[in-house]
Amino acid sequence: MAPAERIADAHPLDRLLRSDRLPHIWCPGCGLGPIMNCYVQAMLDSSIPLERHVIVSGIGCTGRVPGYVNIDSFHTTHGRAIPFATGLKLGNPDLEVTVFSGDGDLFAIGGNHILHAARRNIDLNVICVNNFNYGMTGGQLGPTTPRGAITSTTPYGNPEEALNLVHLMAALGAVYVARWSALHVRQLERSIARAFEKRGFTFIEVLSPCPVGFGRPNELGEGLDEMRLYRLECVVDDDADLADCAIDLRAHRPLVLGEFVDIERPVYGEWEA
Ligand code: SF4
Numbered sequence: 001m002a003p004a005e006r007i008a009d010a011h012p013l014d015r016l017l018r019s020d021r022l023p024h025i026w027c028p029g030c031g032l033g034p035i036m037n038c039y040v041q042a043m044l045d046s047s048i049p050l051e052r053h054v055i056v057s058g059i060g061c062t063g064r065v066p067g068y069v070n071i072d073s074f075h076t077t078h079g080r081a082i083p084f085a086t087g088l089k090l091g092n093p094d095l096e097v098t099v100f101s102g103d104g105d106l107f108a109i110g111g112n113h114i115l116h117a118a119r120r121n122i123d124l125n126v127i128c129v130n131n132f133n134y135g136m137t138g139g140q141l142g143p144t145t146p147r148g149a150i151t152s153t154t155p156y157g158n159p160e161e162a163l164n165l166v167h168l169m170a171a172l173g174a175v176y177v178a179r180w181s182a183l184h185v186r187q188l189e190r191s192i193a194r195a196f197e198k199r200g201f202t203f204i205e206v207l208s209p210c211p212v213g214f215g216r217p218n219e220l221g222e223g224l225d226e227m228r229l230y231r232l233e234c235v236v237d238d239d240a241d242l243a244d245c246a247i248d249l250r251a252h253r254p255l256v257l258g259e260f261v262d263i264e265r266p267v268y269g270e271w272e273a
Pocket residue numbers: 025026027029030031032061062131135136209210211212213
């Protein structure tokens with residue numbers, strides 16, 4: 001007997017997605033889909049009403065996420081997601097504001113802004129999707145491109161050291177700092193839920209396959225191959241020395257993931273003089 005055909009009229013997350021905007025623009029094998037799914041699922045699980053959640057992005061492939069999430073969404077100019085979100089939060093303290101953006105947007109063009117938001121402990125959640133390059137604009141070198149990596153602007157290998165994002169954010173006083181990969185969906189979802197609970201500046205880095213911009217020139221294969229790399233090379237160590245957590249995909253040393261920082265600190269606007 002043939003198995004019964006199972007047809008679903010709707011997906012459980014449909015009400016949180018702007019399905020009228022699909023199909024999305026992302027390449028097959030990109031990590032952005034599962035990462036966005038974790039964010040949406042964490043919102044559904046949170047006790048904060050959906051009307052209070054707001055998402056803000058800058059430019060780039062990750063910057064497109066707010067366009068697909070069916071809550072109040074802002075797609076701002078390049079590198080300006082943090083100042084926009086800061087104004088939004090300070091003017092509307094009841095909102096749960098999440099900046100969901102890429103490594104280039106947050107740490108190159110917007111680098112100045114994120115440093116000061118972290119040290120001031122502005123009450124924002126930042127999810128930084130790190131795919132090690134500028135995917136949307138042609139796979140150029142960015143501040144998180146590992147040393148030695150091939151990009152369209154470093155055909156002989158990147159001669160620069162990459163930023164160690166979790167170390168930097170912890171040093172600036174972020175009250176919550178975590179790093180996962182697009183493969184570690186349960187951990188990522190829990191981390192986002194924890195960030196929603198925290199008051200102050202939270203930062204989650206998510207390592208993501210970019211098979212087109214980064215995987216191909218560096219012979220990492222397709223998106224699934226990069227996911228396999230994460231399965232093989234990642235270790236979870238919440239107590240790791242963050243100074244030693246820089247990423248080098250060619251060094252065959254572990255990619256350290258974890259929930260590194262979870263502290264309390266006075267939030268911007270509530271300091272005593
Ligand atoms: S270029 Fe890279 S980051 Fe952009 S959609 Fe394609 S795979 Fe994803």
